[in-house]
Amino acid sequence: MSTQYKKNAIVIFFFTALYLYSRFLLRATGDGHPQIVNVLLLCGLCSFLFTSKRTFIFAIPFFILLTLYAPIGLTYGYPTYQYVTSLSATSVGESLEFFRLIPVKAYVYTLLLLVAPFVLHRIALRFSIKPCSNKLFVVCFAVLSFFSSGAFLFLNETKASVEKVNKENRELDSYVNTNDWLGAKQTDKTQYDDYYLVIGESARRDYFHAYGYPVKNTPFLDSTKGVIVNGMESAGTYTIGSLRLMLTLANTNTWEPNYNRNLIGLANKAGFSTYWISNQGQFGKWDTPISAIAKKSDKSYFTKFQGYNELNVSDFVLLRTLKPIIKRSTAKRRLFVIHTMGSHPHACDRIKDMKNPITVTNKADSYIACYVSSIKQTDKFLEDLHTVISRNSHGRSFSMIYFSDHGMAHRDIDGVIQLNNSYVSRYHHDIPLVKISSDDRERKVVTSQKSGLMFVNGLANWMGIHAEQIQPYDLFDGVPDSNDFGLSLKPYKVDDPAIDISAAISSPD
Numbered sequence: 001m002s003t004q005y006k007k008n009a010i011v012i013f014f015f016t017a018l019y020l021y022s023r024f025l026l027r028a029t030g031d032g033h034p035q036i037v038n039v040l041l042l043c044g045l046c047s048f049l050f051t052s053k054r055t056f057i058f059a060i061p062f063f064i065l066l067t068l069y070a071p072i073g074l075t076y077g078y079p080t081y082q083y084v085t086s087l088s089a090t091s092v093g094e095s096l097e098f099f100r101l102i103p104v105k106a107y108v109y110t111l112l113l114l115v116a117p118f119v120l121h122r123i124a125l126r127f128s129i130k131p132c133s134n135k136l137f138v139v140c141f142a143v144l145s146f147f148s149s150g151a152f153l154f155l156n157e158t159k160a161s162v163e164k165v166n167k168e169n170r171e172l173d174s175y176v177n178t179n180d181w182l183g184a185k186q187t188d189k190t191q192y193d194d195y196y197l198v199i200g201e202s203a204r205r206d207y208f209h210a211y212g213y214p215v216k217n218t219p220f221l222d223s224t225k226g227v228i229v230n231g232m233e234s235a236g237t238y239t240i241g242s243l244r245l246m247l248t249l250a251n252t253n254t255w256e257p258n259y260n261r262n263l264i265g266l267a268n269k270a271g272f273s274t275y276w277i278s279n280q281g282q283f284g285k286w287d288t289p290i291s292a293i294a295k296k297s298d299k300s301y302f303t304k305f306q307g308y309n310e311l312n313v314s315d316f317v318l319l320r321t322l323k324p325i326i327k328r329s330t331a332k333r334r335l336f337v338i339h340t341m342g343s344h345p346h347a348c349d350r351i352k353d354m355k356n357p358i359t360v361t362n363k364a365d366s367y368i369a370c371y372v373s374s375i376k377q378t379d380k381f382l383e384d385l386h387t388v389i390s391r392n393s394h395g396r397s398f399s400m401i402y403f404s405d406h407g408m409a410h411r412d413i414d415g416v417i418q419l420n421n422s423y424v425s426r427y428h429h430d431i432p433l434v435k436i437s438s439d440d441r442e443r444k445v446v447t448s449q450k451s452g453l454m455f456v457n458g459l460a461n462w463m464g465i466h467a468e469q470i471q472p473y474d475l476f477d478g479v480p481d482s483n484d485f486g487l488s489l490k491p492y493k494v495d496d497p498a499i500d501i502s503a504a505i506s507s508p509d
């Protein structure tokens with residue numbers, strides 16, 4: 001029994017030594033980090049060549065030749081053009097210099113590599129190790145091969161994903177690194193228990209029936225109690241460009257964001273529990289600054305890990321996430337930010353699950369029909385959200401705001417009029433703004449110009465938050481803001497009012 005153990009121990013030692021030799025020989029040929037699979041291939045080859053006298057004599061000159069490169073391989077890596085030229089350099093001095101830079105250590109290793117095959121060969125003969133017929137040797141080889149074969153690819157993938165998330169999070173931290181609000185606190189104007197801020201996507205005001213569009217696509221907003229503001233101007237023409245200014249205390253002179261003074265930081269400091277529930281990407285190329293703000297919430301939920309188009313998830317999924325959170329009882333006031341996909345291009349993808357989309361008989365207006373339908377879907381989303389909140393709040397009072405991040409511009413592509421961001425439209429900044437609260441008794445529609453650059457001030461006012469840097473700004477008082485901070489002077493490329501598709505509608509509505 002004990003001799004069997006001894007024999008097994010010698011086999012394992014032999015295998016390990018052979019493996020280390022193979023690995024080291026590969027490194028000596030210049031491969032600084034040899035892959036396990038390559039080490040095993042060489043290890044397999046050596047196990048045959050080193051274990052019989054005949055093959056050993058045949059193989060040994062080849063191994064000695066390989067080993068002679070070791071001092072250079074261990075120091076400089078693969079033979080490259082540069083090393084070859086310095087070796088064949090005109091002056092002998094340069095060649096000597098090349099060898100002088102090789103550390104003594106490398107020569108010692110080379111000597112070990114030269115001796116190793118002879119030692120391994122002696123051991124194999126002495127203990128008559130026959131790799132092919134030795135089960136233990138084959139098992140060691142098979143197990144290592146299996147682990148290196150990618151059969152456990154998920155282990156590597158998981159490690160890579162974890163590293164990626166950590167890297168992305170570090171990037172997010174570079175946007176928001178401190179919370180610079182001073183003296184933020186709730187006041188007696190903090191009227192409600194829960195505040196909901198719904199961020200719409202690419203929704204142009206003049207495509208809402210509630211704002212005068214001829215097609216009836218907003219039955220909920222047409223009839224709800226609350227305040228409908230006509231005159232809200234977004235701070236930019238695309239998601240990041242606008243939200244980075246609308247959700248932070250923007251500089252109204254330079255139109256620059258201030259990430260360290262953002263809405264979530266303000267609510268946190270004022271003692272709110274903060275939640276961010278998003279149907280947009282977490283780490284996409286274009287989402288980063290907004291995700292950085294989102295991540296400062298007490299809890300953030302993303303339906304998509306990467307960018308916008310990873311999966312076409314319906315905005316209604318957000319309600320499923322939200323419902324159990326609303327139900328939880330808490331003594332704290334809460335702010336929920338709900339970031340939707342709304343009417344994001346391509347609008348026709350947004351309405352795939354819609355039961356009764358608006359359709360038209362002509363090809364030219366087919367995309368506009370999708371867009372008008374996507375607004376209708378957003379109206380339904382707001383209605384459902386209102387119902388979910390009303391039913392699950394357990395008597396907590398609430399107020400919700402809906403606005404869109406920016407509008408869109410028309411563009412004819414192959415005879416179909418589309419809406420996208422490739423030009424700046426005269427109406428690009430025109431966005432809807434609606435406030436619906438649990439104690440609303442009437443419906444108010446006001447026409448008043450309001451600036452997206454002052455939005456955080458307006459939201460602070462809505463939540464009754466006081467802070468040193470906050471200016472009083474009421475988004476819902478119906479008083480036009482006399483200052484648009486130069487927006488009306490900005491150039492635009494197209495003057496493209498909403499296209500009325502009501503004459504071409506084919507579906508009964």
Ligand SMILES: [Zn+2]
Pocket residue numbers: 201202238239240405406
């Ligand atoms: Zn957007």
